[in-house]
Amino acid sequence: MSEYIRSEKVKELEILANKIRQSVIEELVAAGSGHTAGPLGMADIFTAFYFHILNHDPKNPNWPDRDRLILSNGHICPVRYAAMAYAGYFPVEELKTLRKFGSRLQGHPERTALPGVETTSGPLGSGLGQAAGIAYGAKMDGKKFRVYCAMSDGEHEAGNTWESAMFVGKNKLHNLTAVIDRNNIQIDGFTENVMPLEPLRAKYEAFNWHVIDVDGHNIEEFVDAVEEAKAIFEKPTLIIAHTIPGKGIPEIEFDYDWHGKPPTPEEGARFLKELRTLGGKIESEHE
Amino acid sequence: MIWCIITAAITAICIDLMFAPLRAAAMRRRAQRQAKNKMTNEKAYLIKNLKDPKIEKAPTRDGYGKGLVDAGEKDGRIVVLCADLAESTRSHWFKEKFPDRFIELGVAEQNMATVAAGLANYGKIPFMSSYAVFSPGRNNEQIRTTISLNILPVKICGAHAGVSVGPDGATHQALEDIALMRVQPNMTVIVPCDAVEARKATTAAAFCCVGPTYLRFGRSKTPIFTTEKTPFEIGKAEVFREGKDATIAGCGAVLHNALVAAEELSEEGIEAEVINSHTIKPLDNETIINSVKKTKAIVSVEEHQIAGGLGSAIAEMLSQNFPVPQEFIGVHDRFGESGDPDELINAFGMGVEDIKKAVKKVIGRK
Numbered sequence: 001m002s003e004y005i006r007s008e009k010v011k012e013l014e015i016l017a018n019k020i021r022q023s024v025i026e027e028l029v030a031a032g033s034g035h036t037a038g039p040l041g042m043a044d045i046f047t048a049f050y051f052h053i054l055n056h057d058p059k060n061p062n063w064p065d066r067d068r069l070i071l072s073n074g075h076i077c078p079v080r081y082a083a084m085a086y087a088g089y090f091p092v093e094e095l096k097t098l099r100k101f102g103s104r105l106q107g108h109p110e111r112t113a114l115p116g117v118e119t120t121s122g123p124l125g126s127g128l129g130q131a132a133g134i135a136y137g138a139k140m141d142g143k144k145f146r147v148y149c150a151m152s153d154g155e156h157e158a159g160n161t162w163e164s165a166m167f168v169g170k171n172k173l174h175n176l177t178a179v180i181d182r183n184n185i186q187i188d189g190f191t192e193n194v195m196p197l198e199p200l201r202a203k204y205e206a207f208n209w210h211v212i213d214v215d216g217h218n219i220e221e222f223v224d225a226v227e228e229a230k231a232i233f234e235k236p237t238l239i240i241a242h243t244i245p246g247k248g249i250p251e252i253e254f255d256y257d258w259h260g261k262p263p264t265p266e267e268g269a270r271f272l273k274e275l276r277t278l279g280g281k282i283e284s285e286h287e
Numbered sequence: 288m289i290w291c292i293i294t295a296a297i298t299a300i301c302i303d304l305m306f307a308p309l310r311a312a313a314m315r316r317r318a319q320r321q322a323k324n325k326m327t328n329e330k331a332y333l334i335k336n337l338k339d340p341k342i343e344k345a346p347t348r349d350g351y352g353k354g355l356v357d358a359g360e361k362d363g364r365i366v367v368l369c370a371d372l373a374e375s376t377r378s379h380w381f382k383e384k385f386p387d388r389f390i391e392l393g394v395a396e397q398n399m400a401t402v403a404a405g406l407a408n409y410g411k412i413p414f415m416s417s418y419a420v421f422s423p424g425r426n427n428e429q430i431r432t433t434i435s436l437n438i439l440p441v442k443i444c445g446a447h448a449g450v451s452v453g454p455d456g457a458t459h460q461a462l463e464d465i466a467l468m469r470v471q472p473n474m475t476v477i478v479p480c481d482a483v484e485a486r487k488a489t490t491a492a493a494f495c496c497v498g499p500t501y502l503r504f505g506r507s508k509t510p511i512f513t514t515e516k517t518p519f520e521i522g523k524a525e526v527f528r529e530g531k532d533a534t535i536a537g538c539g540a541v542l543h544n545a546l547v548a549a550e551e552l553s554e555e556g557i558e559a560e561v562i563n564s565h566t567i568k569p570l571d572n573e574t575i576i577n578s579v580k581k582t583k584a585i586v587s588v589e590e591h592q593i594a595g596g597l598g599s600a601i602a603e604m605l606s607q608n609f610p611v612p613q614e615f616i617g618v619h620d621r622f623g624e625s626g627d628p629d630e631l632i633n634a635f636g637m638g639v640e641d642i643k644k645a646v647k648k649v650i651g652r653k
Contacts, residue, residue, distance in 0.1 A: 004584050006495050064410075102442075110436065111408075111437050111438075112436075112438050113438070119404075119405075119408065119433065120409070120432060120433065120436045120437045120439060121432070121433075122432070123432045125397075126397075126400075126401045126404075126429050126432060127401075128401075129397075129398045129400070129402045129405060129429075129433075129543025130401050130402070130404050130405035130408065130433055131405060131407040132401075132405055133401065133402040133403060133405015133407075133408065133409065133413075134405060134406070134408055134409045135407040136390065136402065136405070136406060137406045137409035137410065137411045138367075138404070138409060140366075140388075140411075146406055159397065159403065160397040160398060160429065163392075163393075163395035163397060163398035164398050164401060164402070166393070166395070166398075167392060167393075167395070167398055167402060253299070271541070
């Protein structure tokens with residue numbers, strides 16, 4: 001039992017996370033390109049951020065005292081866009097414009113295109129540094145808002161990530177909490193085959209971070225970890241969220257082939273049915 | 288009799304004294320004419336004798352360091368980032384004055400760019416300092432994605448640009464940085480010609496732009512030939528010398544060579560117009576077009592690869608508006624090497640004689 005989130009709220013968020021997964025599939029089918037596994041794997045965490053953790057105002061996305069959520073691995077933006085739409089940043093129908101000409105929902109997020117995405121991202125390894133810059137500025141001015149940075153595991157092969165990790169540790173930016181989507185896959189295969197990242201926890205600890213491992217699909221556990229981070233003042237906190245790539249659709253779970261491709265319309269229909277019926281456990285009004 | 292002689296002598300002395308001030312003024316004028324530069328635009332307020340062998344010298348990075356302190360005093364949002372080169376980029380003067388607003392990142396230029404982007408995103412005005420080969424060299428993609436595409440007012444300050452870095456050699460002599468920065472949308476690119484202008488450029492850049500700015504500085508001591516009164520406005524080229532036979536448009540410390548070349552050409556009867564094109568982007572099209580409409584020929588002068596720098600910017604612009612023959616003074620597709628700054632400037636074809644030759648050649652191509 002969490003002290004930070006009621007179990008009724010957790011249930012609500014789990015249902016919402018399922019809806020967000022459905023929107024991710026719909027977005028990607030409409031776009032005809034994009035990434036599938038990562039957004040599905042991070043649906044629970046983005047739901048927790050937008051509907052429980054973040055102090056934000058969708059109608060006033062540039063509110064100076066808002067918490068900042070920096071998405072470093074921009075390619076999983078379909079999940080962020082879906083969560084933002086449900087939170088009220090823009091109409092849900094707009095999700096269908098993902099990756100289309102003239103859309104605010106660029107293939108990789110752009111700060112100047114869509115208010116609320118905070119940074120332009122996609123090229124890996126540069127999100128943590130930007131989050132650090134925001135957190136450093138806020139700390140200089142005694143601001144109370146928090147900065148979160150969602151990262152992939154694969155981008156820990158990039159030097160920039162470690163330069164930033166060192167900088168954050170040096171400056172004890174306790175107002176910054178980083179979250180790694182530890183789903184073990186990247187474009188060319190499993191991370192430990194492409195370029196081993198372990199021991200990830202020990203590496204961050206050596207860089208003077210406080211590290212918490214969580215089940216990335218357990219909203220309660222994730223919320224607790226975020227609250228724990230708030231209470232630690234001498235160090236920044238890293239949450240290693242262990243997730244299943246493609247979570248919610250068993251036929252693609254754990255399959256790195258689904259890192260960078262979208263479902264076909266037929267696959268999309270099958271995946272939506274899977275999600276709507278919770279894997280056949282319930283009947284869907286859509287079928 | 289004696290009285291007559293005395294009276295006449297006194298009268299003569301009096302007359303002589305009466306005219307003395309006028310005579311002195313004429314002599315002064317003559318002396319000034321000899322020392323003063325011919326045809327220099329008076330409104331440019333340059334130093335009186337460009338060829339003075341005792342001309343005062345300072346590196347443009349000194350102007351940057353002073354400008355940072357000026358800007359820091361004006362606005363508390365100014366922060367300075369540095370990647371283990373505080374003293375040689377002259378950002379240590381800011382560090383001494385405002386230690387709480389100085390951020391040391393160590394040898395990590397990619398991180399410096401991303402942290403600067405974050406600081407600007409939050410609302411600070413960051414200046415990030417390193418050698419130009421590292422920033423914007425090593426961190427070019429981070430500048431592109433997190434600063435230019437993000438449209439954030441980060442000031443990227445590249446020191447030790449050009450072959451005049453000297454003994455450190457090719458690895459430390461940035462010759463591609465103007466090109467790298469000029470091709471990024473939203474970017475302003477400024478190359479000051481001396482330490483006085485560098486100071487003005489730094490403070491002006493602090494408050495100039497919605498998007499990023501690239502400022503380029505040199506390591507070695509170079510002539511100070513502008514003054515406090517010399518106009519400086521980002522995006523506005525200045526005619527430093529008027530002429531009718533050819534235009535020389537230059538940026539950086541080699542602009543002094545261009546002015547000296549123009550003075551020497553004048554003795555041969557060739558009058559070159561010299562323009563200080565300190566802002567390469569946005570280029571001051573109007574001033575350059577107006578000049579070449581008169582001269583019908585142009586020589587670009589810069590301490591950079593001739594591909595992608597000021598000369599290219601001018602060629603791109605003129606070919607679409609008022610095509611004229613152009614000669615390019617700069618580095619011709621090779622890396623630098625160790626040596627003394629002046630020796631290298633001459634060896635790489637950016638000396639006074641090279642510019643004179645280029646002017647004669649371009650006039651011959653009209």
